[in-house]
Amino acid sequence: MTDIKILFLFLIGDVGFIFxxxxxxxxxxxxxxxxxxxTTYLIADCSGLLLQKTPNFTENVTIIDLGFNRIQTFPTNLPPHVTHxxxxxNSQLKDIKKNDLNRYKQLQHLxxxxxYLSRIEKGAFERNENIEYLDISNNPKLTLSVLNNITTDxxxxxxxxxxxxxxxxxxxVxxxxLSVYVEHLSNTTLETLSVASNRISYFEHKVFDVLPKTLREINVGDNDLGYGLYLYVLSNLRGVxxxxATFQNSFHLKRRLQDSCLEPWNSETNEEPLQGEKGSQSSSKISSPFAIRESAKSGHYKGSFLTFFIPPSLERFYFHDNMYKMEIKRYQFNTTDGSRKLTHLFLQNNIFYKLTGPLIGFQGVQFLDLSNNLCTDISIHFFQEFYGLLNLNLSKNxxxxxIENDLEGKIFKRLKKLKxxxxxxxxxxxxxxxxFKNMEELTNLYIKSNSLETFSIAIDHMPNLSFIDLSNNRIAYFDASMQTSLQGITENQRIQINLMKNPLQCTCKTxxxxxxxQTYQAHILDFKRYNCISSNSSxxxxxxSKRIISSLEYLCATYITLIVVETLLLIIFLSLTIAGILNRYKWRLRHLFYIAKRRHVEVQHLQTIKSDTYRYxxxxxxxxxxxxFILQKLDFLEEKSNLRLCLHSRDFIPGTDIxxxxVNAIHQSRRxxxxxxxxxxxxYWCMYELNMARMESIYSRKGSSILCLVVLNKTxxxxxxxxxxxxxxxxxYxxxxxxxxxDTPFWNKMCQILQS
Structure with missing residues (x-):
C-alpha cells in the first residue's frame, strides 16, 4: 500500500509539473x-470516473491512469507505446489473459x-521485457500459487x-x-520484493539462494513468521x-470474512498446484517444522546462545509492532565476510520484557529503537557491544x-558515543x-513524562549537550549544584531546557x-508560558517573572527576620529550660557522675548491700x-562505743579528688x-557532702534514710x-x-542512732 501511494505521488508530482x-x-x-x-510524454488521467469500458487514447499518450473505475476486462486498446x-x-477486473499485454512492449510500470483478480495466465507478461515495476498487491483470490506464472514471464x-x-x-491458513515461486527471478535485476500480508509462516530455506543478487530491499511484514531453518541462511541475501519484518502475527479485524478465498488452492487458475504448493505440501521437499527444529538442534543451535548470519550488506532492519513476547538473551549476529554495515535497528512496539543480552555483532549500529516494549529490566551487559550507537530510544517502557538502582551508571557504560x-x-x-557519567558526546536527553521530583545528575562532562526535555514531571526546582552545572554548559553551548508541565515552586526556598x-530564560523553552505554585497554593x-521575584524577595526578607527572631527566642527558651533542668537535678547528675567514675563501684555496692556491712x-x-565538737568525743565514740567513723581530716585518701x-566515704558508710x-x-564542701548524702539516700539506698542531723545551736x-x-x-534531727x-545522754543517744 505504501508503494502504491509513492507511485501516485510520483504521478501527481509529474502532473503538477506539467500544469x-x-x-x-x-x-x-x-x-x-x-x-x-x-516535454517528453503525455499523461491521461481517467481515474475515479466509474468507467466500465476503456476509452481510446491518442497514440502519443504514454502514461495512463485508469484507477478506481469499474473496468471488467484488461484494456487491450491502449496506445502501444504506453509506459505507465x-x-x-477496479473491483470488476477478474483476470489477466495471456495476450492482454502483448502489444505493450514499452510498458515499464504496471x-x-x-x-478482484483471481487468475493471471502464464505468459501474460512474457513479452513485456521492459517492465520495471509491477504491483499486483491486494488481490487475495490469486493466492501465492500465481507467482510461478508471473515470475516465469x-x-x-x-x-x-x-x-x-x-x-x-x-x-x-x-x-x-516456496523456492519455486521465485526461482525464475535469479537472473533478473530485481531490487525490491514485497510479500507482506500473505500469512507466510516460514520460508523454504532455498528461497534465499535463488533470489537475485541485485535484491536490495525485501518486505515480509504482516505475516505469521516463526522460528525456522530459513533464519540461518539469511546471509545468502548478500545484496539486501x-x-x-514488521507486524508479525498481527490481529486483523474486518467487518466480514471472505469465505471464497479460504480455499488452499484456487481452481480458477490455469495451472495445477506445484509440487509442494498449498494443497500438496505433503509431497514437498521442504522440511516440516519438526525437521527444522531437529536441524536447529543438530547444527545451528550450539552452546548457550544462538548465532545468526545476517546479510553482509544489511543496513536497516525493521522488526517492530510484532506480537512476540520474549526475553532478549545472548544472541550473536555475524556476517560471512566479517563486514558490519547494519546501522539501524527498529525493535519498537514488541513485548521484549527483559533485555539481558549481550547482542554480539552490533558494533556498527548507530540507531536503536526499543521503545514501547513493556520492558522492566536491562542488564548491565546488554549494550556492551553497541560501541558505535548514536541514537537510543527506550521510551514507553x-x-x-x-534505572533508579543503577547508581554507578553501568547500564550505559559502553555508550560513549551516544548523542x-x-x-x-x-x-x-x-x-x-x-x-550518564560515560556519555561525553550526548547532545539530546529526553526524560519527559516520568515521575521525577528532583533532577540532579552529572552533566559537567557533556560539553555538547544542547537539549534536555524534562516536561511533564514533578520537578519543583533545581538544586544549587544542578544550577551551577547547567550554567557552565550555557557559557559554551546553546542549550535548551524544557520544563513545561512541572509543578515549579515559587517560595522562599526556591x-x-x-x-x-529569570537570568537564563533564553535557554528555557517557552519560558513565558510557565506557571509556578506559591506558598499559599496560588x-x-x-x-x-520580575514581579514574582520582587514579591518573593520582600516576603522572604520579612520571613528571614521572623525566622531569626524565632530562632533566637527558641535558643533562649531551650537554654533556660536546660539550665533549669540541670540546676534542678545537678546533685543527682553529680552523684551519677562520680558513681560512674569509680571502678567496680556497682559490684562492690551490690556485695555490700548483700552482706549488710559497710566499712564505716x-x-x-x-x-x-x-x-x-567531734574530736573531743572521738575516743568515746570509737573506742568505748566501737563505732567506725570516717573523718575527712583523717581518712580521706591523699591524691584523690575531694x-x-x-562520694566514696558516703557510699561506704551506713550513715x-x-x-x-x-x-x-x-x-561549699559541707553543703556538697550534705547533698551527696541526700542523693545516696534517694537513689542508691532505695529511699532509706542515712542522714543524721545534729543542730549545734539555735542560731x-x-x-x-x-x-x-x-x-x-x-x-x-x-x-x-x-x-x-x-551531754552524756546526747552522745549515748547518738551512738544508738549510728549503730542502728
Missing part, C-alpha cells in the same frame, strides 16, 4: 479524462492492485520492483513460501540492505526500578547522579532557582570550725552524720538556706544545745 510548464491537450475519447502534455499504466481499484525482463502483498486471504537518549514515559522517580530561571504566571558506721560531715573522696552550724552552711535555724529547708520538714549542761 506549470506544459499545456492542456485532448488525448482521449472520454472528455472527462484530464490530459496533460509534457495504473488499474488499481499497477493492478486492489482489483519476468525472468527475461528488467524488473526492479515487484509488489506481491496480500495475495492470500486474511483469514486463511498459514502457508509456506533493508529487511522489513517500565524501567523505573532498573541522543530517550527515556520518556518510563515512570522514573529518581535518576542516580552518575547514571527563590534562588526562580532568579536562575498559581503565578512567568510572563511577569558513719561518715561525719562538719565544718573545720566545729571539729572540736569530690571522689566524699552520714552532719554537724549543722552556721559555719556548716557557709562551707542555725536563722541561717538555713532555702535549698535544705525541706530537710528539717521531712527529716528528724537532734538538738545538741538542749544537752549543753550534761
Amino acid at each position: 506549470v510548464n506544459g499545456q492542456p491537450v485532448n488525448c482521449s475519447t472520454e472528455e472527462r479524462c484530464n490530459c496533460t502534455l509534457g 499504466l495504473n488499474l488499481t481499484g 499497477v493492478v492492485s486492489y482489483c 519476468l525472468q527475461s525482463s528488467k524488473i526492479k520492483t515487484l509488489l506481491l502483498d496480500k495475495l492470500e486471504c486474511t483469514y486463511g 498459514s502457508v509456506a513460501f 540492505q533493508i529487511i522489513n 517500565m524501567l523505573s526500578t532498573c 541522543v537518549l530517550d527515556l520518556s514515559f518510563n515512570r522514573i522517580r529518581n535518576l542516580p547522579y552518575s547514571i 527563590l534562588t532557582f526562580i532568579k536562575w530561571l 498559581i503565578l504566571k512567568f510572563h511577569d 558506721d558513719a561518715f561525719v560531715s562538719y565544718a573545720d570550725e566545729d571539729k572540736d 569530690a571522689d573522696n566524699i 552520714t552524720l552532719c554537724v549543722l552550724s552556721s559555719h556548716f552552711f557557709d562551707s 542555725v535555724f536563722q541561717n538555713i538556706p532555702l535549698k535544705v529547708v525541706d530537710l528539717f520538714e521531712n527529716q528528724t 537532734v538538738e545538741y544545745y538542749e544537752y549543753e549542761n550534761n
Whole structure:
C-alpha cells in the first residue's frame, strides 16, 4: 500500500509539473479524462470516473491512469507505446489473459492492485521485457500459487520492483513460501520484493539462494513468521540492505470474512498446484517444522546462545509492532565476510520484557529503537557491544526500578558515543547522579513524562549537550549544584531546557532557582508560558517573572527576620529550660557522675548491700570550725562505743579528688552524720557532702534514710538556706544545745542512732 501511494505521488508530482510548464491537450475519447502534455510524454488521467469500458487514447499518450473505475476486462486498446499504466481499484477486473499485454512492449510500470483478480495466465507478461515495476498487491483470490506464472514471464525482463502483498486471504491458513515461486527471478535485476500480508509462516530455506543478487530491499511484514531453518541462511541475501519484518502475527479485524478465498488452492487458475504448493505440501521437499527444529538442534543451535548470519550488506532492519513476547538473551549476529554495515535497528512496539543480552555483532549500529516494549529490566551487559550507537530510544517502557538502582551508571557504560537518549514515559522517580557519567558526546536527553521530583545528575562532562526535555514531571526546582552545572554548559553551548508541565515552586526556598530561571530564560523553552505554585497554593504566571521575584524577595526578607527572631527566642527558651533542668537535678547528675567514675563501684555496692556491712558506721560531715565538737568525743565514740567513723581530716585518701573522696566515704558508710552550724552552711564542701548524702539516700539506698542531723545551736535555724529547708520538714534531727549542761545522754543517744 505504501508503494502504491509513492507511485501516485510520483504521478501527481509529474502532473503538477506539467500544469506549470506544459499545456492542456485532448488525448482521449472520454472528455472527462484530464490530459496533460509534457516535454517528453503525455499523461491521461481517467481515474475515479466509474468507467466500465476503456476509452481510446491518442497514440502519443504514454502514461495512463485508469484507477478506481469499474473496468471488467484488461484494456487491450491502449496506445502501444504506453509506459505507465495504473488499474488499481477496479473491483470488476477478474483476470489477466495471456495476450492482454502483448502489444505493450514499452510498458515499464504496471499497477493492478486492489482489483478482484483471481487468475493471471502464464505468459501474460512474457513479452513485456521492459517492465520495471509491477504491483499486483491486494488481490487475495490469486493466492501465492500465481507467482510461478508471473515470475516465469519476468525472468527475461528488467524488473526492479515487484509488489506481491496480500495475495492470500486474511483469514486463511498459514502457508509456506516456496523456492519455486521465485526461482525464475535469479537472473533478473530485481531490487525490491514485497510479500507482506500473505500469512507466510516460514520460508523454504532455498528461497534465499535463488533470489537475485541485485535484491536490495525485501518486505515480509504482516505475516505469521516463526522460528525456522530459513533464519540461518539469511546471509545468502548478500545484496539486501533493508529487511522489513514488521507486524508479525498481527490481529486483523474486518467487518466480514471472505469465505471464497479460504480455499488452499484456487481452481480458477490455469495451472495445477506445484509440487509442494498449498494443497500438496505433503509431497514437498521442504522440511516440516519438526525437521527444522531437529536441524536447529543438530547444527545451528550450539552452546548457550544462538548465532545468526545476517546479510553482509544489511543496513536497516525493521522488526517492530510484532506480537512476540520474549526475553532478549545472548544472541550473536555475524556476517560471512566479517563486514558490519547494519546501522539501524527498529525493535519498537514488541513485548521484549527483559533485555539481558549481550547482542554480539552490533558494533556498527548507530540507531536503536526499543521503545514501547513493556520492558522492566536491562542488564548491565546488554549494550556492551553497541560501541558505535548514536541514537537510543527506550521510551514507553517500565524501567523505573532498573534505572533508579543503577547508581554507578553501568547500564550505559559502553555508550560513549551516544548523542541522543530517550527515556520518556518510563515512570522514573529518581535518576542516580552518575547514571550518564560515560556519555561525553550526548547532545539530546529526553526524560519527559516520568515521575521525577528532583533532577540532579552529572552533566559537567557533556560539553555538547544542547537539549534536555524534562516536561511533564514533578520537578519543583533545581538544586544549587544542578544550577551551577547547567550554567557552565550555557557559557559554551546553546542549550535548551524544557520544563513545561512541572509543578515549579515559587517560595522562599526556591527563590534562588526562580532568579536562575529569570537570568537564563533564553535557554528555557517557552519560558513565558510557565506557571509556578506559591506558598499559599496560588498559581503565578512567568510572563511577569520580575514581579514574582520582587514579591518573593520582600516576603522572604520579612520571613528571614521572623525566622531569626524565632530562632533566637527558641535558643533562649531551650537554654533556660536546660539550665533549669540541670540546676534542678545537678546533685543527682553529680552523684551519677562520680558513681560512674569509680571502678567496680556497682559490684562492690551490690556485695555490700548483700552482706549488710559497710566499712564505716558513719561518715561525719562538719565544718573545720566545729571539729572540736567531734574530736573531743572521738575516743568515746570509737573506742568505748566501737563505732567506725570516717573523718575527712583523717581518712580521706591523699591524691584523690575531694569530690571522689566524699562520694566514696558516703557510699561506704551506713550513715552520714552532719554537724549543722552556721559555719556548716557557709562551707561549699559541707553543703556538697550534705547533698551527696541526700542523693545516696534517694537513689542508691532505695529511699532509706542515712542522714543524721545534729543542730549545734539555735542560731542555725536563722541561717538555713532555702535549698535544705525541706530537710528539717521531712527529716528528724537532734538538738545538741538542749544537752549543753550534761551531754552524756546526747552522745549515748547518738551512738544508738549510728549503730542502728
